Structures are given as C-alpha cells and as structure tokens.
Amino acid sequence: LILMFTAGQPDLRHIPTTGFSSPILSYIDVVRYHWDARAYVQRGYDKYKNQAFKVPNIRSWYVVLNGNRYLEELQRASEDALSSRALVNEATSVILGPDFANNHYHISVIRNQMTRNIPEFFGEMYDEVKIAFARYLPVSDDWAFYNPNRFILQIVCQAVNRICVGAPYCRDDALITSSLGLAPTLHLSGRIVGGFPKSLRPYVAYFLPGVLTSKQNWIKILTPIIDERRTPREKNTGRPADVLTWLMDEARGDEQSNENLATRILMINNGALSTTTFMSTHVLYHLASEPRYIKLLRGDIETVIATDGWTKSGVDKMHKLDSFIKETMRVHPISIGLVGHIALKDYTFSDGTLIPKGTTVVAPADAVHHDDTYPNAREFQGFRFVESSRNKSDRGGGEESLVNLTPNFLPFGHGNHACPGRFFAASSMKLVLAYMLLHYDFILEGGSEEGAKRPKDLFFGGLRLPNQKARLLVRKRRT
Numbered sequence: 001l002i003l004m005f006t007a008g009q010p011d012l013r014h015i016p017t018t019g020f021s022s023p024i025l026s027y028i029d030v031v032r033y034h035w036d037a038r039a040y041v042q043r044g045y046d047k048y049k050n051q052a053f054k055v056p057n058i059r060s061w062y063v064v065l066n067g068n069r070y071l072e073e074l075q076r077a078s079e080d081a082l083s084s085r086a087l088v089n090e091a092t093s094v095i096l097g098p099d100f101a102n103n104h105y106h107i108s109v110i111r112n113q114m115t116r117n118i119p120e121f122f123g124e125m126y127d128e129v130k131i132a133f134a135r136y137l138p139v140s141d142d143w144a145f146y147n148p149n150r151f152i153l154q155i156v157c158q159a160v161n162r163i164c165v166g167a168p169y170c171r172d173d174a175l176i177t178s179s180l181g182l183a184p185t186l187h188l189s190g191r192i193v194g195g196f197p198k199s200l201r202p203y204v205a206y207f208l209p210g211v212l213t214s215k216q217n218w219i220k221i222l223t224p225i226i227d228e229r230r231t232p233r234e235k236n237t238g239r240p241a242d243v244l245t246w247l248m249d250e251a252r253g254d255e256q257s258n259e260n261l262a263t264r265i266l267m268i269n270n271g272a273l274s275t276t277t278f279m280s281t282h283v284l285y286h287l288a289s290e291p292r293y294i295k296l297l298r299g300d301i302e303t304v305i306a307t308d309g310w311t312k313s314g315v316d317k318m319h320k321l322d323s324f325i326k327e328t329m330r331v332h333p334i335s336i337g338l339v340g341h342i343a344l345k346d347y348t349f350s351d352g353t354l355i356p357k358g359t360t361v362v363a364p365a366d367a368v369h370h371d372d373t374y375p376n377a378r379e380f381q382g383f384r385f386v387e388s389s390r391n392k393s394d395r396g397g398g399e400e401s402l403v404n405l406t407p408n409f410l411p412f413g414h415g416n417h418a419c420p421g422r423f424f425a426a427s428s429m430k431l432v433l434a435y436m437l438l439h440y441d442f443i444l445e446g447g448s449e450e451g452a453k454r455p456k457d458l459f460f461g462g463l464r465l466p467n468q469k470a471r472l473l474v475r476k477r478r479t
Contacts, residue, residue, distance in 0.1 A: 009060050010343075010356035016053045017061075018044035029056040037336045037462040038366055045367035052353050052361075062337060063361045068407040071363055073349055074341060075415020082341040084417040087360060090342065095189060095205055095215065096263055105250050106264045111420035113246040114163075118427055119312040121163055121241065125428070126310040128162035128170060129155065129435055135171075137440070143473040145445065148284045149466060153180060153277045155432060160272045163424075164243040164265050169225050178218045182266065183273040185211055215266065222262035243268060271421055275334065275411075276428050281466040282332045283325055283433055286380060288444040288472060289454035293382045294437065297321055301434045315430040321437075323385035325429055326402045329411040330369045331380055336462045337362030338410045339417075365410040366464070373408050402426045441478060445471040 018040050019029035033040050033056050041064060044053040050067040065074065074082060085104055092100065132155040137146060157179050161170035169175060189211045193201050205212060229239055229248060239245045247264050254260060287294055300320040308314030315321075340362045347355045355361060370377045374384070385400045400406075403422050405414055412422040419425070436442075444452040455467035 010359045012054055012061050012063065012356065012359065014354065015061075015063055016044075016048055016051070018047075018053055018055050033057070034461045035459070038459060038464070041336050041364050042367050045364050051351070052349075052355075057360075060358075060360065063355060063359055064337060064364050065361050066364055066367075069351070070349060071339065071407045071414050074339065074361070074363075075417070077341075077347065079417075080344055081347050082355070082361065083344050084339075084341050084413075086344060087340050087342040092186075092267075095186065095193065095211060096267060097260075100260075100263055100267065103255060105252075105255065106247060106268060107420050109243065109246045109250055110268065110424070114243060114421070115423045117241060118424060122312040122315075122427065122431075123310070124162055124167075125159050126431060126435075128159045128167070129431055131171070132158040133435060133439070137436075137474060139439065139476040141476050143475045145471045146474050147469075147471050148281045149277070149468055152280045152284070152432065153183065153273060156273055156276045156280070156428065157183070157269075159428065159432070160269060160276075162242075164269060165222070165225055166240045166242050166244070172221070175221050178214065178221055179266075179269055179273070182211075182214050182218060183270055183277075185214070186266075186270045215263070218266055219259050219262040222265060223258045226258045226261055268421075271419075272425060272428065275419075275425050276432070278334055278466055279325065279329055279332075279411075280429055280432055282328045283429075284436075284442065284472065285444070285454050285466060285470065286324075286328055286382065287437075288442055288447065289451050290380075290382070291443070291449060291451050293324065296383075297324065298437055301438060305438075310431075312427060315427055315434065318430055318434060319386055320383055321430055321434060322402045322426075323400075324382040325426070325433070326400070326409070327380060327382055327384050329402075330374070330384075330409060332457060332464060332466070333365040333369055333411050334464060336364070336366045336459075336464065338365040339363040339413050341417075363410055363414070368408060368410060371408070439477055440474050441476070442472045442474045445473060 019032070029040070037055070040055050044055060044064055045066055047053070048066055050069070052063050052065055052070070054061040054063050056062075065071065079085065089100075135158070136151045136154040154176070157176055158170055161175065161179065164170070165175075185208075189205070189208050192208065193204050226244065226248075229244060239248075244261070244265060247261055248256070251261060255264075287297075297320055301318055304314050304317045308317060340360060343355045343357050343359045343361070345357050349355070403412065403426050405412065405418050407414060412419040412425075441449075443449055444455070446452060455470035458465040458468060
C-alpha cells in the first residue's frame with residue numbers, strides 16, 4: 001500500500017524537510033501533520049527563511065514557498081507551468097465530473113457578470129437576509145441558544161441562492177437542505193479523494209458517505225428550475241439577472257445540459273458558503289469574547305445606514321467592520337497553506353529552486369499572517385486595518401480593505417489567480433454581520449455581556465475551522 005502511494009512521487013530530496021525526510025518514516029509525520037500542521041509549517045518558516053521547504057502529506061509532499069519573491073514569481077508563472085486550476089481539478093473532478101475539470105467558464109461569470117452586478121442585486125440580497133434571519137434566528141426578548149455554525153450557514157445559503165437561482169426557489173426546503181448537506185462535505189471530500197493516487201480516487205469517492213448521491217439529488221432539485229428558464233417568455237419579458245441565467249448564456253455544447261449547469265451552481269454555492277460561513281462564525285466568536293467592539297461597530301454601521309441605506313456603496317463605507325473581518329481572516333486563515341499550485345512540468349524559480357512536475361506548492365499563510373511584519377502579530381486587534389489605512393492615507397498610500405491583495409494577506413490568494421468571488425464574499429459577510437449587530441444581542445454560552453474566553457479553533461489536515469460545538473445566547477437587541 002505504501003508503494004502504491006509513493007509510486008511516481010517527484011524527487012524532492014534537494015528541498016529541506018520539516019520532520020523525517022525518509023519516504024517510510026515520513027508517514028509518521030503525516031499523522032502528526034494532520035493534527036498539528038500549524039506547528040510543522042511554523043517550524044519550517046522559522047528555520048528556512050526565504051527558501052522553500054517541504055512538509056509531509058498523505059500521498060506526497062507539499063513544498064512551502066517561504067518568501068515574497070516566490071509569490072511574485074508564482075503569479076507571473078503561466079497556467080501550463082504552475083497551475084492553480086489543475087490543483088482544484090485533482091480534488092474535485094471525480095466528484096463533480098470531468099466536464100467541470102476541463103472547462104472553468106464559471107470563473108469568468110463570477111469575475112465579470114456576478115461581480116459587476118453586485119450593486120444591482122444587493123437590494124435583493126438584503127431582502128433575503130432579512131427573511132432568512134426571521135426564519136432561522138427569530139427575534140425574542142428572551143435569551144435562546146444557537147450554534148452560529150448552523151444559523152450563519154442557513155442564512156448565507158438562502159441569501160446566496162437568491163443570487164444564484166432567484167426567489168422563491170432560494171427558500172425551497174429541499175434546495176436548502178441539499179445545499180447545506182453538500183456544502184461542508186464537498187471541500188473535505190475533495191481533500192480526502194485528492195490524497196489518494198489517481199487510480200484509487202473513483203473507488204474512494206464511491207465509499208464517501210452520500211456525496212455522489214447528494215450531488216444527484218441536487219441535480220434533480222435544480223432540473224425543473226433550469227427547464228423553466230429554457231421556456232420562452234412572453235414578449236418584452238426577460239430572464240432574471242442571476243447566476244443561473246449568466247451560466248446559461250455562457251454555456252456551450254454539453255455544458256448546456258441540466259446536469260452540468262446544476263453542478264456549476266453547486267460549485268459556486270460551495271465556494272460562497274464555506275468562506276462566508278467560516279469567517280462570519282469566527283467574527284461572532286471574537287465579538288462575543290470582546291464585546292467592547294460591538295458598540296463601536298454598531299455606531300459605525302448606523303452612521304452609514306443613515307446616509308446610504310442598505311446598499312453596496314453603504315457596506316463599502318463600513319470601514320471598521322471591514323477591518324474587523326480582515327483581522328479575523330488574518331488570524332484565522334481557512335488553511336495553513338494557501339495559494340496552492342501544482343507543477344504541470346518542471347519549473348525553476350529564479351533562486352535555482354527546482355519544482356519537479358507533479359509537485360504541489362503552497363504559501364505558508366498562517367505563518368505569514370503571524371509574522372513580525374504585523375506589529376504585535378499574535379494579538380487580535382479588530383481595528384488594525386482602520387488605523388493602518390489611516391496611516392497609509394496620511395503618507396499618500398491606499399486603503400487596506402478586505403478585498404485588497406498583498407503578499408502578507410493571503411485568504412483570497414494572490415496575483416492573477418486570486419479568488420474571483422472575493423468581492424461578493426466580502427459584501428455578503430458585511431451584510432450578514434451588520435444586520436446581526438443591529439438587530440440582536442449575543443453572548444457566548446457560559447460567558448456574560450462583559451465577554452468570555454474565545455472558543456478554540458479546530459485543526460485538521462491543514463484546515464483551520466471555527467469551533468463546531470460552541471453556542472451563542474441570542475436575543476432581540478435592547479437599545
């Protein structure tokens with residue numbers, strides 16, 4: 001079995017290792033890495049300054065690119081040399097199908113139509129957020145327990161699907177249940193499948209609990225919605241301006257099938273739900289543990305709403321909330337290593353570091369985010385980027401907003417292959433969190449309105465997730 005896993009691995013003996021470098025002994029580190037990836041990467045980051053090093057993975061090694069110069073070269077590298085899309089395909093093609101792996105036209109839809117139309121559909125999204133909060137977090141004068149991982153996922157799911165498939169379908173119980181069931185499992189399933197040799201992946205996917213069956217159920221739910229869009233409308237009436245319509249406009253050939261269109265919606269759903277839900281939950285944990293921020297954020301939000309209302313331009317002016325979310329993403333990146341690429345052919349960096357074909361490279365996001373380039377980097381400072389933007393503005397520099405890309409802030413990637421949906425994700429997070437701050441009081445279970453100890457994060461296989469068991473006590477806001 002070990003020979004099957006190690007067969008065809010790139011020769012990386014020239015790259016220093018965190019842990020055992022022996023092909024056999026390194027599997028001891030694989031087990032340790034999956035429970036303490038952060039420490040492994042941090043050791044390499046501290047020891048091998050401005051050079052690449054490797055950490056163990058179940059099937060091969062991850063080469064960690066330690067230094068800004070690598071990131072700058074990485075963004076200039078061609079997609080046929082170091083590919084981010086091919087890395088995604090490795091993890092998802094067995095589950096989502098080969099058509100998804102061979103054609104990424106949905107990325108163009110996200111980058112262009114979806115991003116460009118955020119101001120136009122923002123009002124619809126706000127309406128849906130109100131409806132979803134009333135549905136999943138009903139207002140009461142009495143404290144009630146809620147798991148934020150659950151209610152944030154439900155609210156975001158309904159709001160995102162308002163933009164994906166429109167109303168009233170976004171509120172359909174079957175659609176929401178299917179989406180909620182798939183969202184947390186797709187990413188993890190992809191990582192599990194991607195950890196096996198290609199010859200074994202179809203069999204591994206088959207035994208993953210319910211993933212392929214759930215995908216078929218999703219397609220069944222979306223099929224009548226797609227069929228309705230194909231029906232000619234009355235003269236002078238058009239189709240809704242949403243993601244499904246834009247995908248149908250751009251799809252060619254087999255991509256026009258119900259199955260492929262539904263799968264594209266599923267992938268966009270998953271991307272929007274995971275980032276927004278995880279980070280919003282992290283934010284709520286920080287607010288509940290340090291409630292001094294709540295009053296300051298409410299004041300900032302109320303000032304904006306009084307002049308701009310619930311609009312895209314309005315949430316763009318919520319600078320304190322923007323900073324608080326960005327600081328949360330800095331301290332709690334969704335993965336220890338981000339900006340992942342796979343070498344489709346041998347590639348040599350300018351310092352002579354050879355990356356053999358088939359090697360996965362990542363940036364040490366967590367270590368970078370806690371580097372001394374950030375003053376008091378180990379300390380959470382909710383308004384860090386408000387103050388930083390003000391200082392830069394005084395020197396003639398630009399703002400440090402949530403969606404801005406720098407080599408020192410990597411949750412949305414870096415360079416040409418940065419997350420195309422980051423503008424939508426940022427607007428969604430700010431809308432959901434601003435609405436909750438203005439309409440609800442909340443404290444951590446076992447805590448008080450003066451604060452509590454923040455629930456510990458969950459680490460597994462390089463992933464960093466918000467605590468899944470912690471609960472909030474929530475009630476109607478008392479002015």
